[in-house]
Amino acid sequence: MVIFAQRDPALVEALLAVSASGASFAIIDASYPPARISQMFDRLEARFVIEAGAELPPDLRSGRTLVACGDPARARVIDGPPRDAACHMFTSGTTGQPKLISHPDQTVQRFVAWQAATLALDTPVVTMMMAGLAHDPTLRDVLLPLSHGGTVAVPTPCEMATPERLRALMATAQCNVVRFSPASARLLTTGASRDHRFDHLCAIFWGGERLPRSVVAEWQSRVPKARQFNVFGTTETPQAFLIHEIQRNAPPAGEIPLGRTLPWTGAAVLAEDATPVAIGEVGELTAMLADPIIGANDKLSETKGAGALRHFTGDLAYMMPGGEITFAGRRDGQVKINGFRVELGEIEAFAEGISGVKQATALVADDRILLFVLAPGTSVAEGTVKARLAQNVPAYMVPAQILVLDGFPATPNGKVDKPALVALAAKAARAETGKPDAQPKGAEEIAISKLLARNTNRTFVARNQSLADLGIDSIGTIEARLDLEGAGFTLPDGWQWLTVSELAAQQPAAKSSGSASKRWIAMGRMDSFILIRALAIAVIVAFHTGLKLPVGASIILFVLTGFAFVRMQLPAILRDDHAGRILTLMARLIVPMAAISLVYYLKHTVMDNDAHLSTLLPYRNLAPFFEFMVLGRDHYQIQLEFLWFLHSYLQMFLVISVLLAVPRIRALLRRDLWRSLVGLFCISELAGVGTIAALAQWTGDFEKTSFYLLSWPTTTMPFLVIGAVVAAADTQRRVVASFAFVLLHFAVSALFYRSHAEGWWVIALLFCVLMPQITLPRIVTSVVMLLAAHSLIIYLSHHATGSVFSDIFGRGELRGASVVFQLAFGVLLGIALRPLLTRLGIYRLADIPLSFQSKLAKKQV
Secondary structure, rough: EEEOOOOOHHHHHHHHHHHHHHOOOOEEEEEEOOHHHHHHHHHHOOOEEEEEOHHHHHHHHOOOOEEEOOOOOHEEEEEEEOOOOEEEEEOOOOOOOEEEEEOHHHHHHHHHHHHHHOOOOOOEEEOOOOOOOOOOHHHHHHHHHHHHOOEEEEOOOOHHHOHHHHHHHHHHHOOOOEEEOHHHHHHOOOOOOOOOOOOOEEEEEEEOOOHHHHHHHHHHHHHHOOEEEEEEEEHHHHHHHHEEEEEEOOOOOOOOEEEOOOOOOOOEEEEEOOOOOOOOEEEEEEEEEEEEEEEOOOOOOOOOOOOOEEEEEEEEEEEEEEEEOOEEOOOOOOEEEEEEEEEEEHEEEEEEEHOOOOOEEEEOOOOOOEEEEEEOOOOHHHHHHHHHHHOOHHHHOOOEEEEEOOOOOOOOOEEEEEEEHHHHHHHHHOOOOOOOOOOOOOHHHHHHHHHHHHHHHHOOOOOOHHHHOOOOOHHHHHHHHHHHHHEEEOOOHHHHHHHHHHHOOOOOOOOOOOOOHHHOOEEEEEEHHHHHHHHHHHHHHHHHOOOOOOOOHHHHHHHHHHHHHHHHHHHHHHOOOOOOHHHHHHHHHHHHHHHHHHHHHHHHHHOOOOOOHHHHHHOOOHHHHHHHHHOOOOHHHHHOHHHHHHHHHHHHHHHHHHOOOHHHHHHHHHOOOHHHHHHHHHHHHHHHHHHHHHHHHHOOOHHHHHHHHHOHHHHHHHHHHHHHHHHHHHHHHHHHHHHHHEEEEEEEEHHHHHHHHHOOHHHHHHHHHHOOEEEEEHHHHHHHHHHHHHHHHHHHHHHHHHHHHHHHHHHOOOOOHHHHHHHHHHHHHHHHHHHHHHHHOOOHHHHOOHHHHEEEEEEEH
């Protein structure tokens, strides 16, 4: 029985159902290329197929019976004799065809029983399916917990691509036993702070590739009480035959041993003639199997195709005096990539089957597969080779880099000079640095690429680029989302971090069906901070129109700006290691603000003869203190008081850009983002309070000084930073600590920033944390995102549009209608100005390496 599956609970149901029926199964991952899937079906001669969360391609349905999951009425258990084979698995082969391995029931049963007895946990086992679906550790992830009263968590493809969501699933499920490869462990810790803990884990089983001591040490610090095991096996020796429990007091240097044999297996280290080597001498690691395995490599057996009781692994190893075996490399072209075994010969065989290719050589360097193709005098292109491979082998076997050459470098004895090939690849990679060339494939990728290019003023967006790679800010992200959803795409959580290809594959274009009215009332999800941002701008417009609401919406916007900055721009800045993205953020503000401010300035100069230079220059927030407290002038004579918000915003991000341009500060943020932001909050809080205290002592009037400093960046910066602190909290403990700082700042505000003492901003932050997303009818989410996307233009234009409305309908009349008019006009103006803003290429400012270190380096050169 073939189980055609994707990451879905239906896979677990299918495994149990087939096993209960007495049949054998083979799992085929639906994400494999169609040609690879077809080869596997042909090799298995499959007649019955279970669709476990995935649909079988139409061209493979003919002559096969499809069985659906989820029909308990038809379920029955057949208690028959043991199966000759419990499961069939494929591994990479040397002939260009996947190699088939068949296992009896006992191979998995023994390991699961041993593992449960060794762990002897007081609570039921809870695992998480981290391995590839058709990879043998998946059987352990399912059968270990379910045979001992536990559960298994099944991440969706989107969760597997989003470390934050993967960590959340693990914590929610309270997984206590996991199987990692070093690569999958890195996936879990990507974006996590250094002190992020996984205290629910009791045991970690490592396998799939060489285990560095640094990885073990990191996880010992993250979960000190968990037992860690290094497990070694191959698909031909299911679930392992060597194991080593890693002790906390183990020496920090040297290879981590593969371990000793499990009770029902044996192992030997053999020379070329299959005789045992001496202790400490390197030989080929050979497994002695408890059951005959079809597909095991017993090169000394004269019976081909039968089950073997010995498997020559192709791994080099040596035995230590204490009996433990240690890995020493490979003796053939087999490698491990992200935990998957890959035969380089299979890649070479496929490449050499392409017309015009004379020879192909595959190598591994820095955990990347490199393929060199000899095709002299032909038009064979690297893209052609990669496309052909992508159609026939799994994604983990597709080379990271392909070079088509007219000749291979050779050693003095005439062999291919592999180090020279690696050097050629490195040189070519350096030449192509920063030049993405992955052409979008398929209608969905092309459509997404064009929309992202339009939103970021690019001529081209590669399939391996995400929106976050392109210098986008929170407003630009909202605009891009509007365009994508308007084109019929349904966007998953964290979509802005997904590449074009991932976005198309994981959430393909889902064109709305049905009538337009049904589409508008359909429910859709949105980030809650977008909703609050839209409500805040509406409250500000209403306040300036005469509908006085004691909400403090300007402060809410400052807090949400810090929250969104940490969620969206800051991770990309730290990844790029320069602060150029802030230039894009500031340019989006400066360009329209400068233009509209100039109009206001000319109007007040010509018509009112009452212009103030702060209208044109960005210091409107500073002017009241100097005009009244220093020069003794009435600050209310200064026009356009509402501009203080934008000027303070611009000044704060000017300070932030300077800070982030310092390499040492970026390094501190990368080391521990939350803790560094807490330090910045404390500094900004002291700066705000200290400024008021110092100037109040100078003026002799605390109340007036506090009032006139309310719009200074020293006063508003703590509000922005406290939003950033809350957004950066990555553990429950840190979330609680963050809100302790929130309450602290609320108390400071009540004492020193009297007009900012309202608590709505605290409620807004709490809402964003407790309900990060909200579901509303599509028509509502569309209106909300329009308001949030064009909030800047609304803010800049509402003063003038409100005056026009009053001139037409009378001041004080129809205030509600005036608010709607101002909001609608701001959105329309924003839509009209958007093409002009994109033509200016402000997103390309993100590529400027804003870093003091880079300038110093240039001087040194």
